[in-house]
Amino acid sequence: MKAMMILTLACLWFMATPALAQQQVKIPEDISKLLTQYACLACHKADAKVIGPAYVDVAKKKYTNAQIVSLIYNPKPANWPGYPPMSPMKNVPEKDALKIAAWINSLAKKHS
Template structure:
């Protein structure tokens, strides 16, 4: 029985850790200063981004480019409200980290 509990706990930690790690990465990268998972702050809520691009096969590459280069360099504001450009993260956030963040956002930032 102890082995069963240990297995369940280990599986839970393995499943939960990437989501927590990605939120930590978003915090460390400065993303959460303007975005939240479930509500608009300065930029759109990550869950709204996930809904908007659900099923769009080109979304991951486009969002990677947008996060890296900023919104002004990649087509401007695509959300309702005043145009507040997202600054570029090139040179401040590693490409591999941007890829992780974009996948996390498209998965709903859970």
């Protein structure tokens, strides 16, 4: 009887695990490196609100990549009522900012 229980629980666990894993946004390694290097991850997560909005939520705003780059340099706190203002991140080179922007926008396709 006990063995049966353990087997049932093990089956449930195996079924539940891939489903949970799919809900999490996996950050590609090159992007994760940039987000770490520029400290974006201190305030942002791909799929959850931290101090700043989740990147999946930024993706829902349907900005162009160029608009996101410009918001990284000149944030507009009015776009995110209820959040503290983000400080301008002018230390991010444009080509890196563009990579991050393209990745943020790529999240919209998977989550809409």
